[in-house]
């Protein structure tokens with residue numbers, strides 16, 4: 137049991153750094169927990185604070201540390217819950233308590249809050265009339281004007297008085313001091329959905345939807361809390377199910393959080409929730425200012441809203457009695473934080489739900505392999521929506537083998553088949569999306585004649601080409617030179633595979649000079665609205681062809697698109713990360729889903745050098761089960777998550793040697809620890825990170841696989857202890873990433 141408690145006395149971002157340490161007296165040791173509100177001596181006073189950390193390390197002279205005097209006994213404050221959640225995140229994902237607290241606690245508004253001030257008559261009307269006569273006699277024109285107006289209106293807005301009646305603030309104050317009027321001020325919150333109009337709700341759920349709903353509400357009303365995974369094809373009505381569930385908990389006086397990837401948080405989505413729940417719903421997104429976001433937290437805390445919709449960080453909305461957390465598109469990698477603590481919103485949601493007695497509902501058309509595995513193991517309850525609400529035919533999907541194109545002498549990015557189809561759509565004035573599933577930056581090395589991709593002999597991930605003519609494995613550091621001829625077929629067409637949206641735009645414009653082309657990528661979407669502008673231009677049919685990266689395939693509805701071309705499906709297949717097949721399957725199914733959303737059925741052309749790869753064949757027929765069966769076998773064979781767990785330790789330093797030495801020391805330390813070997817914990821590396829150097833900071837990584845997640849948490853604790861006050865780590869930043877979502 138810990139000796140000391142670190143305490144914050146004021147919950148705000150500016151004050152989080154200011155922790156005070158107190159000793160825990162014996163009598164409190166068994167009951168004191170992180171998050172609890174306690175009494176502590178503070179100078180001559182006794183004040184309240186929150187325990188943020190329990191520790192055995194005294195921070196200053198032991199004799200000077202005072203005792204915690206007691207635990208505040210009242211209902212568990214929402215702050216306590218959030219602090220306890222932060223502690224759990226720190227424990228399970230690494231980083232400091234301060235970083236964890238900053239993630240879960242809202243940033244307090246520094247500016248003055250918006251106020252609505254009004255002025256009201258403080259006198260009885262008879263007295264007021266006498267006073268008015270008095271002002272007129274004294275020629276106090278402004279006072280008379282205000283009093284006269286108040287006699288007929290009773291109460292007036294401060295701004296109306298100062299701007300329209302031309303009565304200054306100081307006059308109002310003087311009248312208030314004289315007891316003639318009273319100034320009232322109410323806090324006004326910024327409300328991001330204020331301008332919307334509710335149109336009402338009239339849908340009746342179909343049988344599949346009703347079954348899913350009653351399964352969950354049945355459990356809920358019986359006091360059973362679980363995590364549910366709703367697997368339902370796009371358009372199967374998942375969102376309607378979510379809303380029905382929200383309504384159910386709302387009627388019981390509890391609140392709900394809906395997580396949606398920011399990119400899918402469109403006006404249409406917000407409107408659907410708003411139509412049903414009106415002002416009880418609010419949104420959080422990165423476009424809101426810190427002040428607006430803080431206001432939403434206050435509104436949530438004060439019971440003014442019951443539902444919040446937003447990306448990952450909306451999970452920390454301080455609802456007092458949270459009953460439900462929904463995570464839509466749960467497979468999205470944006471649910472994994474890229475900054476410390478590198479938490480996953482799914483796991484953290486499940487933890488928060490456990491703490492507050494809420495249910496968790498995950499939803500996706502293509503669930504993450506992680507979640508589906510857990511559902512199959514019985515950890516989550518699987519519910520399926522198999523049919524689209526409005527039956528629309530699936531698009532026809534063709535796979536084009538790019539190796540054959542080369543044999544035919546076609547060296548263009550566009551295959552014959554895709555060119556043909558493009559011509560046809562241009563003639564018929566239908567729209568086309570050309571999609572390049574480019575992820576990450578590292579180029580892999582492949583043969584254009586046979587499709588062979590050079591992989592690490594130890595890790596089964598693609599090697600990445602570096603500028604020095606060598607290929608490197610980002611998992612283990614294995615290296616070899618780029619070969620002159622293909623090791624599989626002897627062809628000389630072996631090289632780094634790289635093609636960008638700009639290149640494609642150029643090729644398309646040359647081949648189809650008559651077509652109007654839009655391009656959407658990082659370069660064309662700078663600025664807040666860039667992204668939306670391009671999408672709406674395309675939706676308004678201002679262009680024939682839209683070229684872009686994965687940004688264009690997520691959740692947008694273009695009814696006139698009848699052709700989707702995937703230019704090189706291999707791009708996401710060889711990203712040097714074990715998630716490659718999963719991401720490829722996901723992107724291809726989503727891309728295919730963009731074709732034929734309207735009346736006319738669509739076509740999909742997938743160009744690839746590896747037409748036989750299971751992620752491509754299964755995606756072309758939209759067969760998730762078949763994909764999953766193959767994928768999970770691969771994960772089992774390689775001991776990758778979700779079958780085992782993977783911890784990545786990142787060591788970063790301005791001096792390459794220091795980063796490397798630090799990483800090597802950690803590997804040595806792990807190797808020396810017997811219990812870890814007994815728990816079958818194996819370190820791999822150090823190796824260069826996928827982006828080995830970023831703004832002059834060198835990055836090295838160590839990978840550790842272990843069967844049990846908790847073994848990795850224990851290892852992290854051990855290493856943190858080892859690094860504490862160790863000078864080898866003084867100029868090195870060390871970060872932990874548990875079960876990372878991407879490559880390093």
Ligand code: ADP
Nearest residue numbers: 339340341342369370371372373374375376525
């Ligand atoms: P998903 O979230 O699974 O993609 P949605 O909930 O968006 O599916 O439903 C797809 C479309 O079908 C939406 O336009 C929605 O309004 C409509 N819809 C869903 N359920 C029903 C229903 N029971 N009755 C009528 N329309 C429905």
Ligand code: ZN
Nearest residue numbers: 583586622625
């Ligand atoms: Zn070859």
Ligand code: ZN
Nearest residue numbers: 592595609612
């Ligand atoms: Zn390797």
